[in-house]
Amino acid sequence: MHHFKLLTVALIAVILLISGNRASAQKANPAEYFKIEDYYKIKWGYSDEFIALWKKNHYPLLKKLQEKGDVISIEAETPRLHSSEESRWDLKVSVVFKTAALAFDYSIVDPYKLQLFPDQETYKKEEQRRWEIVLAHWDVTVENLPLN
Template sequence: MKRKLAHCVIMGLLILISNQSFAQKTTVDAAPITIENYYKIKWGYADEFIALWKKNHYPLLKKLLEKGDVLSIKAESPIIHSSEDSRWDFKVTLTFKTEHLAFDYSITEPFKKQLFPDQDSYQKAEQHRFELVIAHWDVPVESVALP
């Protein structure tokens, strides 16, 4: 009987701990997340890349903004260039409503055919846009409170 009681107590504690972990994950997942997307483009092609990004990717992000999945979109390019090893040519900062939405790479799919009925041309333009990319990296960031 004592053994059975101990087993029930342990199981109850495990359930309580897992529920708390789930609640914490759900709370964290529900918080907005900001991601900076950096692009290093072949030398001399940054303007072409940015024009293609504005034509083919920005409309999809605006749909997510209208839907509420994305809370903000900001695009930047440096005024002067840095050394080749640390150079980036285009940065897009996106704040998503939740972490889940930020890492769900399929959330733009419903809008692709709507915005780009000629899918063949769209796919070719996107392929060319990525042919211009030397490197691309995404950095999740958080604000740091200052005194």
């Protein structure tokens, strides 16, 4: 009887090990990656405040999605030189999602909001402030253009 229990435990361990390796071997297909560039035009004089709030309240959510595997990469850029008022932007964030479906599933961050921001009142006030100082925001979905 003891031998049977030991054999059963060993068999379960082998099955879990094999299934774990199989799951890690199933990587995302780069052909399904979906890139979105988010542009933010901020009220004059408030870009530092906006970027600080973005880093504090939005970036951690994206990092959680990256840890989970739903997001492949996150990049943020600011312009070095100025442009005309009509075409200027103050922050560009490029996010590559594993799939287009994940990119448009806005609820995927919900499980992390309470975990990362237990003081929801402060979080909501800071997010409201972040959006109060935005003059314009637009998202552009982009794809790589093969040159060969």
